[in-house]
Amino acid sequence: MPRSSSANKEKRALARQKILAAALRVFAEKGYNGATITEITSRAGVSRGLASYYFPSKHLLVEELLDAYLDGVASIVDIPGGPDERLAAIIDGVLATMMSDLPVQGVILSLVVQPSTHPIFAKVEARKDKRLRLLEDSLRDLFAQRGAADPAVEEIMLRSVLEGVVFKAAVYGRQYPVEQIRGRLYDMYGLPAPRTTLSGAGPAPMGRLRAADRGF
Incomplete structure (x- = not known):
């Protein structure tokens, strides 16, 4: 049949x-x-x-992977709630995704910055310009509602900080103090301290980061 x-x-x-x-x-x-x-x-x-x-070609494989990555980044605009609720949800969403798919996040970041694949990323980013502008405008509006003097700088800063966190976690894996960094991000943005951890367990003891164990 x-x-x-x-x-x-x-x-x-x-x-x-x-x-x-x-x-x-x-x-x-x-x-x-x-x-x-x-x-x-x-x-x-x-x-x-x-x-x-x-x-x-491998080129088209990378293009598809980066396309999906940018779709995930742009989906931040869909989070409901007030500005503080949305900011907390964005931080938690990025960290939770990082913890569940760290190897994938690390590979994607490497494809973004590698000289051989960065032009592919630039091409995909240009194709998704309209949706990325919606993301940027949504985040800038969020920071404007929170009274930021320069919402555009705050939007770029937030994304830079979160991408930096993902990069460091990709390098150091389970050694990375996700919960402590989460708390510090909440404090930095004047958000109420989180009542629960993302993993459901208490924060691991803070150690010194060394590139030995990459897995979560």
């Missing part, structure tokens, strides 16, 4: 996700330049022909 169009569509979507997930793993291990389509298709468990049909 032939598959329905919806079943075929679901199968194609699953194949694409397998390829993208495998690409993230291989990029994490070998970097963009060291990764090959052959290894990515092997990890994904799909044929080279199928992978090439969806993604004829």
